[in-house]
Amino acid sequence: MIPDLMQAIEISAPGGAEVLRPVNRPVPVAGHGQILIRVAWAGVNRPDVLQRAGSYAPPPGASDLPGLECSGVVAAVGPGVSRWRPGDPVCALLPGGGYAEFAICAADHALPVPAGLDLRSAAALPETAFTVWSNVVMRGRLRAGERFLVHGGSSGIGTMAIQVAHALGAVVWATAGSEQKCAACAELGAHPINYREADFVTVMRKAGGADLILDMVGGDYIARNIKSLADDGRLVMIAFLAGAKAEINFAQVMARRLTLTGSTLRPQSERAKARIARQLEEKLWPLIVGGAVRPVIDSSFALLNAVDAHRRMESSGHIGNILLQVSAVN
Numbered sequence: 001m002i003p004d005l006m007q008a009i010e011i012s013a014p015g016g017a018e019v020l021r022p023v024n025r026p027v028p029v030a031g032h033g034q035i036l037i038r039v040a041w042a043g044v045n046r047p048d049v050l051q052r053a054g055s056y057a058p059p060p061g062a063s064d065l066p067g068l069e070c071s072g073v074v075a076a077v078g079p080g081v082s083r084w085r086p087g088d089p090v091c092a093l094l095p096g097g098g099y100a101e102f103a104i105c106a107a108d109h110a111l112p113v114p115a116g117l118d119l120r121s122a123a124a125l126p127e128t129a130f131t132v133w134s135n136v137v138m139r140g141r142l143r144a145g146e147r148f149l150v151h152g153g154s155s156g157i158g159t160m161a162i163q164v165a166h167a168l169g170a171v172v173w174a175t176a177g178s179e180q181k182c183a184a185c186a187e188l189g190a191h192p193i194n195y196r197e198a199d200f201v202t203v204m205r206k207a208g209g210a211d212l213i214l215d216m217v218g219g220d221y222i223a224r225n226i227k228s229l230a231d232d233g234r235l236v237m238i239a240f241l242a243g244a245k246a247e248i249n250f251a252q253v254m255a256r257r258l259t260l261t262g263s264t265l266r267p268q269s270e271r272a273k274a275r276i277a278r279q280l281e282e283k284l285w286p287l288i289v290g291g292a293v294r295p296v297i298d299s300s301f302a303l304l305n306a307v308d309a310h311r312r313m314e315s316s317g318h319i320g321n322i323l324l325q326v327s328a329v330n
Contacts, residue, residue, distance in 0.1 A: 002027055002036070002075055008065050008100035009306045014054025017310040020066075022303075028063070028097070028104045030078035035107045037090060040329035041123035041300070042098035043069040044309045044322040045156065046239065047266065052310065058096045059267055067098020068266065071113065071123035072329050081107045089113045091122040093130050093273060095266065099306060101327055108274035111281055114288040117295075119329065124295035124321035125288075128160040131238060131265050133284055134276045136161055136214055137168070139261060140236045144169030146211035149204055149228065151221065153190055154181035156321040157238070159296040161214055162188040164284070167292040173210070175200050177316075184319045188296070204228040214238065222246035229258055237262030296320030 005024045012021045030036040048066040050056035058064055071091040074084045084090065084107055092110040097103045113122040136142050142165055150161040153174025165172045166189035174190035176182045182192035193200045201224050204210050209230025215221055219242025225235050226248055235258065253260065265273070287293045298318040301309040303326045313322055 002102070006101035007303065008097075009303060010065055010099075011052050014052070017052070017307045017314070019052060020306045020310065025065075025100065027102045030076050030081075030104060032079045033081060033107055034078040034104050035074050035081060035084050035090075035092075035110060036076040036078075037070060037072045037092060037103050037105065037110070038075040038329055039070045039098065039101055039103050039326040040072040040119040041070065042067045042103075042303075042324045042326055043123050043127055043156075044306075044313055044324060045069070045127050046241075046313065048099075049310055049313055062095035063097030063100075063104070065097045065099050067096060067100070067103070067324075068094050069123065069126035070094060070098040070103055070326075071119040072103075072327075074110075075102060077107070083107060084110065089119060089122075091119075091126050093126040093265075093277070099303065099324060099326075106270050106274065108270070109277055111277060111285070114285050116289060120300065120323065120325075121295050121297065123323055124156065124297055127265075128156045128295075128321065129280055129284060130273065130276050131157055132160045132164050132214075133280055134265065135236045135238055135263060136164060136212070137283075138276070138279065139263060140212045140214065140234050142168060142170055142212050146170050147173070147204070147207060147209065147230065148212050148214075149173045149175070149200065149210040150190075150214045151175045151200075151217050153185040153192065154319045155216070156296070157214075157216060159184070159188055159320050160293070162190045163293040164287070166190070167287050170212075173200075173204065173207070181319055184296075200224070201228045209233060212236065216240075217242050219243040219246060223248045226252055226258065226260075229256070231256045232258070234259040234261065238264070298322055300325055
């Protein structure tokens with residue numbers, strides 16, 4: 001039975017974590033090509049924090065509720081959906097709305113829970129997997145034997161990127177800000193660089209330069225990344241925690257044939273996200289089933305404790321993903 005109302009967490013006004021509040025909302029209805037998911041677990045990601053602060057508005061037509069990924073079971077399917085049936089366990093990339101007992105997504109943006117994973121672990125996959133695979137493999141064209149550097153190696157994105165790159169045969173470096181975080185990066189297969197103690201530019205140049213860098217810091221890291229690249233290297237930007245503006249020497253880009261690119265996931269078309277989902281199921285899911293890649297979970301909180309989950313995210317003390325338990329769906 002699908003109820004008329006559901007419990008959710010909304011952003012009452014732009015601000016700190018305290019603006020998150022529980023509410024009752026009507027259960028959404030699956031439209032053409034969509035599925036309704038009874039949410040078991042929802043991921044907490046940096047874009048949720050930015051949306052809560054008022055600096056990352058949801059795209060037109062998306063739910064105003066935070067939450068860009070979830071796991072659960074299919075509760076209903078809309079017209080035109082043939083793959084999924086009610087009761088199917090899934091994990092899904094959402095345009096928003098994950099902090100709720102029910103969420104809507106495009107049917108092509110849902111994926112089966114990989115064999116051997118429970119719903120809790122599966123909830124930590126969609127946002128990181130879509131982001132890492134599309135930027136490291138599809139956009140960044142990482143190949144076996146190449147040197148790969150990821151900044152923020154202990155984050156949810158970072159821990160996924162380390163494992164994917166390592167599984168693909170790259171030599172991996174990762175920056176992190178503490179001994180504990182560096183140890184976590186090393187355990188996943190990276191050469192850790194404690195950015196409080198060492199200059200990643202010096203480290204990477206000594207190693208021959210990075211063929212690919214995945215950066216979510218921005219700011220003065222952008223120029224330093226360029227210095228860290230090998231000739232014909234690629235820099236992929238996915239976020240700007242330290243700012244989106246930088247002064248760089250484009251003569252280096254030209255002389256060394258560098259590629260500077262980047263993307264954000266949420267504004268991309270449904271067709272583009274479906275294309276990423278197909279690659280994930282075909283190429284990444286077997287790596288997860290085989291144990292070469294696994295979700296790294298830092299902590300989990302009850303849905304009504306979303307405030308504490310956001311404070312954990314903003315503390316930057318986490319290693320891996322932060323989750324909300326929404327219901328006891330098995």
